[in-house]
Amino acid sequence: MPELTYREAVRAALAEEIERDKNVVLMGEEVAQFNGAYKVSEGLLDKFGPDRIIDTPISEAGFIGMGVGASMLGIRPVMELMFWSFYSVAFDQILNNAANVRYMSGGLIHCPIVIRGPANGGTNVGATHSHTPENVLGNHPGVKVVVPATPADAKGLMKSSIRDNDPVMFLENTILYGERGEVPEDEDFLIPLGSADIKREGTDLTIVTYGRSVLHSLEAATHLATKQGAEVEVVDLRTIRPLDFDTVAKSVAKTNRVLIVEEQKPFASVGTQLGFMLQEECFDDLDAPITRVTTVDAPAIYSPPVETEQLPNAERVIDAALRALKG
Numbered sequence: 001m002p003e004l005t006y007r008e009a010v011r012a013a014l015a016e017e018i019e020r021d022k023n024v025v026l027m028g029e030e031v032a033q034f035n036g037a038y039k040v041s042e043g044l045l046d047k048f049g050p051d052r053i054i055d056t057p058i059s060e061a062g063f064i065g066m067g068v069g070a071s072m073l074g075i076r077p078v079m080e081l082m083f084w085s086f087y088s089v090a091f092d093q094i095l096n097n098a099a100n101v102r103y104m105s106g107g108l109i110h111c112p113i114v115i116r117g118p119a120n121g122g123t124n125v126g127a128t129h130s131h132t133p134e135n136v137l138g139n140h141p142g143v144k145v146v147v148p149a150t151p152a153d154a155k156g157l158m159k160s161s162i163r164d165n166d167p168v169m170f171l172e173n174t175i176l177y178g179e180r181g182e183v184p185e186d187e188d189f190l191i192p193l194g195s196a197d198i199k200r201e202g203t204d205l206t207i208v209t210y211g212r213s214v215l216h217s218l219e220a221a222t223h224l225a226t227k228q229g230a231e232v233e234v235v236d237l238r239t240i241r242p243l244d245f246d247t248v249a250k251s252v253a254k255t256n257r258v259l260i261v262e263e264q265k266p267f268a269s270v271g272t273q274l275g276f277m278l279q280e281e282c283f284d285d286l287d288a289p290i291t292r293v294t295t296v297d298a299p300a301i302y303s304p305p306v307e308t309e310q311l312p313n314a315e316r317v318i319d320a321a322l323r324a325l326k327g
Contacts, residue, residue: 001184007177009151010040010116013158014078016187018048021076024162027054027067028080028117037082038118038177064090064115068098068167071113076162081117084171085131098167099142114161116170119147120212120263121300121311123174130300132211132263135270137169138241144168144193145240149214151181153238156191164193173212194242198251202233205324206251208274209261210237213293213312217261220317230325240270248274249282256287259324261312266294288327293320 004012018024026041032055035042045053056063060081067077081087087094098111121130138145144166148154154172161168199214200221207217214236221232235251237244252258258278260271275290296310 001182003180004151004155004183005177006151006154006172006179006181007038007040009155009183010158010172011042011044012183013155013162014041015044015047017159017162018044018052020187021162023074024076024078025052025054026078026080027056027063029056029058029082031055031080036080038174040177041080060086060090061093065093065097067113067115068093068101068111071098071111071167072101072109076112076114078114078116078162081115083125083129083131084117084119084133085129087115087133087137094167094169095137095140095143099140102166103142110165111167112165114158114168114170116158116172118174119171120173120175121295121307122212124302124304124307126302127299132171132295134169134171134240135264135268135273138270142166143241145171146193146238147171147211147240148238149176149211149236151179152183153191153197153236155183156189157193157238160190160193163190168193171211176212179215191238193239194244195238196244196247197236197238198233198247199236200232200234202231202255204230204255205232205257205259205321206248206255207232207234207259207261207317207321208237208248208251209234210240210270211263213261213263216312216314216317219314220321223314223318224321228322228325230321232321245277245281248278252278252282253285256285257324257327258286259291259293259317259320261293261317261320263295263312265297266292267297269294288324291320291324291327293317
């Protein structure tokens, strides 16, 4: 298998699906002539032309609304947000319209739209550009939410998202764009939505995580194995809605301890819901309280060294894991 960056893996998925299905188009600010704000769409305009790779005005409410309407008429648009923080100005289009149209039409109208772009902190761009809204998105039935951590997962999940008949929110991480990994070339390489992945086997503690926090968790697990002799299992959710809770529950039944690691603020986060589900469904399997590592509960801090400590990092995960192991 070739080794690609996360950015190249997303681009490969887009190219393959645009090639495969004449109804797939990519739209967003600067996706065409500028090759994308983060160069994810580099070369796609030259390959597919301006009818398939379309620059839009700087109006998320306008072009997301256009994409929602197009998807209801049979187009499969992939819409790029320069930052997921801008979803708030298209809240009505995404979460009131796209999320509800199939239900409100009695299943007669589908909305096969993918909305993708960066959703993360850690790049020192301030509080208004550093949101991780997977909890807000996941709170709305009818919407699917995907947060890949590796290049292979990014490709397989993007292809599945484009082929899905429901609106899919695809949250990427700018810091991951340069991460490299083996990626299958198979044009039918698909990862089903709602399928978690065990990134590392272990017996002493389960870390449940997703997105960039997977990398921090794997680094912490390696450290704990080397320095403490503790074998930590790392479960990558990959998708928030649908949520593969069965894989999480089986892991917790094996390790009897759980640490949730996420780049979310702690109040009403994905981890909050997951913690409730664990205590409700897996209470008898737990030998210690559920532990969490989240982003510190404050607006994203502009200062680079301070923001590094605000976000989950390997050191914070190691400290929390040691508390869970001793609990």
